[in-house]
Amino acid sequence: MSTPQHPQQQWGSPGAQRQIDPQFVIPQPPTRGELAMRITTIVVMCLAALIIAVVLFLAYLGSSDVVLLGSVLAALVPLFVVWMVVWLIDRWEPEPRTLLIGAVFWGGGIAVGGALLTGFLREFLLPGALPAWWGPFVEAPVGEEIWKGLGLVVIYAVARRHFNGPTDGLVYGALLGAGFAFTENILYFSSMWQEAGVGGFVAQYFIRGIALPLLHPMCVSLTGIGMGIGARRGGWGSALGGFAIGLIPAMGLHALWNVGSSLVQESAGILGLIGFFALVMVPIFIAWVVAIFLLRRQDAKIIVERLSEYAAVGWYSQAEIRMLSTMRGRSSARAWARRSGKRADKAMRDFITESTRLASVRHQVVLDPNRTSKLLDERLLLRHLGELRGELIQAQAQPHGASSGTRPGSGAWM
DSSP states (O other): OOOOOSOOOOTTTHHHHHHOOOOOOOOOOOOOOHHHHEEEEEEHHHHHHHHHHHHHHHHHTOOOOOHHHHHHHHHHHHHHHHHHHHHHHHHHSSOHHHHHHHHHHHIIIIHHHHHHHHHHHHHHHHHSSOOOHIIIIIIIIIIIHHHHHHHHHHHHHHHHGGGSSHHHHHHHHHHHHHHHHHHHHHHHHHHHHHHHHHHHHHHHHHHIIOOOOOOOHHHHHHHHHHHHHHHHSSSSSHHHHHHHHHHHHHHHHHHHHHHHHHHHHHHHHHHHHHHIIIIHHHHHHHHHHHHHHHHHHHHHHHHHHHHHHHHHHSSSOOHHHHHHSHHHHHHHHHHHHHHHHHHHHHHHHHHHHHHHHHHHHHHHHHOOOOOOOHHHHHHHHHHHHHHHHHHHHHHSSSSHHHHTTOOTSGGGOO
C-alpha cells in the first residue's frame, strides 16, 4: 500500500504564505479520458434526441397538438422533481454536468428505443405465441432494466474516475430512470388523454406523476448502487459483477409494481390500488431514502478515515478534515470563499470536490493496492489540490479575506 508523500507546504500552517509565491494556474487541455467522455456524451445525446423525436412524432400521430404539448409539459414536472432530489444527493461530490444530462438522455432516448425495439422483435419473431401478461410482468421488468442499466456501463467505460462508489451509481441510475420515465410518461399521458379524455389523463397523471415519480429512478439506482460497490472494490470484473447483482432487486421492484398494481386494481379497483401503494410502495420508498442517508454517512466516514492518513503527513489539518466531512462545514467554507471573490469561490468549490474524490480514490487504493490507475489518479489529484491550495492562500492573504474573520485552516468553519 502506498504512503502519501509529505507536502512542500501546509495550508494555514505558520509561514505558509511566505513559502508560496503567487500562482496563476494555466488551464490545461482536457485529458484523453475527458475528451472521450465528452465525445461519447455528445454522441449519446444526439442519438437519444433523434429517438425521442421519433417517439414524439408517433405519439402525435395518435393524438393532437394540445394533447401532445400537455403531455410533454406534464411529464416535465416529475423529471424536475427527480432532478432536484438527485441534485441534493449529488451535492456531496458533484459529478460532471455533461454526464448527468447524458444519463437523462440515455434513459429517455436510447433505453426507451431499446425497449420498444425489444417489443417489436418479440412480436415479429413470436407473433401471438406469448400470453398477454408476458409484456408487463416479464419483458418490461427485465428488458427495460437492462436497457436503462446499460447506460451505467457506458458511463463507467468513458468516465471511470467519476464513478467511484455506490453514491455515484445511485446518482447516475436515478437520472437514467428519470429520463426513461419522462418519455414513457408522454406516451401514457397522451394515449390516456386521447382515449378517456381529461379525466383519464388526470387519473393517469396522479398515478405516474404524483404517486410514483421515483419508481424508475429507484429501480435503476439499485443497479447503480450494486455497480458502484463493485467499482469501489475492483476493476471491470468487479463492476460488472456488481451490475449483474444490482439488476436483481431492480427487476424485482419493477415486477412487484407491475404485477401487484395490476392484480389489485382488477380485484379491488382504485381503492385497492391506493392501498397497495400505501402499504407496499411507500415503505419501499422510505427504505430507499434511508439507504441514501446511510450512503452519505459512509462517504463522510471514508473522508475522515482516508484524509486523516494525509493529515498524518501534513497534507491536511484536522480542522480541514472536519470541514470536509460535514455539509455545514462545507457551506461555511464556501461562504468565506464567496466573500473573497469569484476565483476563491471556484477554488474552494474545486478543493472540496477534489478532496472528496481523493478520499474515494485513496479508499480504492487501500482496498486494492495494485490498481495502478488509481495511484495515478491520486498523484494527479494531489497536484491539483496543491494548485488550489495556493489560490486559497492568496485569497486568505488579501485584505478582504483576512477581514472576514474566517480563514481557511482555522477552526471557525466547524
